[in-house]
Amino acid sequence: VSSIINAGDYNIYVGNDLLKRFDLLFANKNLSASEKIILVDENTRKHCLPFLLQQISSLQNTAVFELKCGEEGKSILTIESIWNQLSNSGADRNSVLINLGGGALCDAGAFAAATFMRGIGFINIPTTLLAMVDASVGGKNGINFEGIKNRIGTFTNPLAVFTAPIFLETLSEDEMRNGFAEVIKHALISDKEKWNEVKQTDVHFKNVDWENIITESVSLKNKIVQSDFRDYSLRKALNFGHTIGHALESFSMKHYSSPLKHGEAVAVGMIAETWLSEKLCSFPREDAMEIYSFINKTFPKRISFNATEVIELMKGDKKNAERKINFSLLKSIGEPVLDILPMEDLINNALEFISEQFNSVANPI
Ligand SMILES: NC(=O)c1ccc[n+]([C@@H]2O[C@H](COP(=O)([O-])OP(=O)(O)OC[C@H]3O[C@@H](n4cnc5c(N)ncnc54)[C@H](O)[C@@H]3O)[C@@H](O)[C@H]2O)c1
Numbered sequence: 001v002s003s004i005i006n007a008g009d010y011n012i013y014v015g016n017d018l019l020k021r022f023d024l025l026f027a028n029k030n031l032s033a034s035e036k037i038i039l040v041d042e043n044t045r046k047h048c049l050p051f052l053l054q055q056i057s058s059l060q061n062t063a064v065f066e067l068k069c070g071e072e073g074k075s076i077l078t079i080e081s082i083w084n085q086l087s088n089s090g091a092d093r094n095s096v097l098i099n100l101g102g103g104a105l106c107d108a109g110a111f112a113a114a115t116f117m118r119g120i121g122f123i124n125i126p127t128t129l130l131a132m133v134d135a136s137v138g139g140k141n142g143i144n145f146e147g148i149k150n151r152i153g154t155f156t157n158p159l160a161v162f163t164a165p166i167f168l169e170t171l172s173e174d175e176m177r178n179g180f181a182e183v184i185k186h187a188l189i190s191d192k193e194k195w196n197e198v199k200q201t202d203v204h205f206k207n208v209d210w211e212n213i214i215t216e217s218v219s220l221k222n223k224i225v226q227s228d229f230r231d232y233s234l235r236k237a238l239n240f241g242h243t244i245g246h247a248l249e250s251f252s253m254k255h256y257s258s259p260l261k262h263g264e265a266v267a268v269g270m271i272a273e274t275w276l277s278e279k280l281c282s283f284p285r286e287d288a289m290e291i292y293s294f295i296n297k298t299f300p301k302r303i304s305f306n307a308t309e310v311i312e313l314m315k316g317d318k319k320n321a322e323r324k325i326n327f328s329l330l331k332s333i334g335e336p337v338l339d340i341l342p343m344e345d346l347i348n349n350a351l352e353f354i355s356e357q358f359n360s361v362a363n364p365i
Pocket residue numbers: 041042043044047048069070071074101102103104105106107127128129130131134135136137138139140141150167168169170171172175178
């Protein structure tokens with residue numbers, strides 16, 4: 001079933017057929033887009049652009065601008081090249097940028113649009129699972145700067161988001177897993193029933209009703225974001241799994257040639273933080289066991305790590321004031337508890353817990 005999620009001043013359309021609403025959007029908002037520019041990267045030009053042009057015939061002759069793929073594209077150089085492209089093509093305040101790509105491309109495109117001439121309109125068409133369920137809602141955009149992720153950016157909503165699950169067909173299983181961690185997280189922090197659905201998902205993502213999963217996942221995040229757009233309070237629940245997850249991600253980038261992806265690190269982070277939730281928030285044992293077993297089978301990639309170094313990385317994380325390590329944990333599924341500051345010994349035990357689990361899983365790298 002196709003659906004439309006209201007995210008405040010814009011809509012998120014989920015469904016392969018909903019791209020057809022694109023022209024309607026311009027008519028409704030009285031937008032005379034004097035210029036549209038489509039941003040792609042090498043992969044989305046090949047895999048996604050043809051479908052987009054086939055669905056929206058009015059875009060046939062639109063200029064297409066290609067960025068570098070992935071995280072490397074989130075740099076000030078890329079932003080400059082987008083601004084250049086906009087200037088050279090005579091863009092004005094009515095111009096609209098169409099971002100066709102994963103979270104990295106959408107983050108860069110949205111930032112360039114949010115700043116060009118104090119802000120022109122942009123439309124996100126996410127093409128990875130991560131971008132569909134996570135980056136599509138919340139208004140955050142940005143680039144990396146001086147080696148720090150998302151250092152520069154704004155909170156700016158798009159005119160609309162069009163999510164067509166058909167784009168997932170060309171995505172690798174690895175990339176699917178990367179986004180699926182956030183699907184798990186949204187369910188765990190919001191709703192036991194949704195978790196009961198999510199935990200049925202096949203480990204190789206066969207025969208999954210993505211339209212349904214994406215719609216529910218985005219709706220859950222949307223509810224949280226609407227209550228705290230600028231990320232001062234309730235939005236912290238979205239950090240579940242991320243305090244330990246980010247640190248493991250950084251550790252693995254530093255020490256491994258094939259590091260854990262963000263989602264893989266967050267999945268493991270959710271195991272450790274569920275364990276902390278058991279110890280500190282009376283999270284029910286039975287549910288915890290279920291989470292451990294589902295994540296272990298869905299996310300088999302493991303690394304060995306040095307706990308002291310991982311804890312140091314957590315202390316350096318920008319989200320942690322005065323080197324205290326801040327956690328968003330769970331009292332039960334759907335009931336987040338914010339601003340928990342565990343003793344360092346206990347964090348160490350949580351890391352030990354995942355190390356033990358790692359040793360019992362099949363393929364460590
Ligand atoms: N703004 C937000 O709220 C928010 C939320 C979560 C993540 N992010 C950001 O998102 C980024 C990660 O997102 P991502 O994993 O989507 O990154 P990405 O954009 O780098 O995409 C991953 C890879 O998949 C390729 N690809 C994209 N769509 C494809 C398709 N349909 N078929 C085949 N290949 C395809 C891309 O070319 C790229 O190589 C990070 O930079 C992160 O900071 C932002």
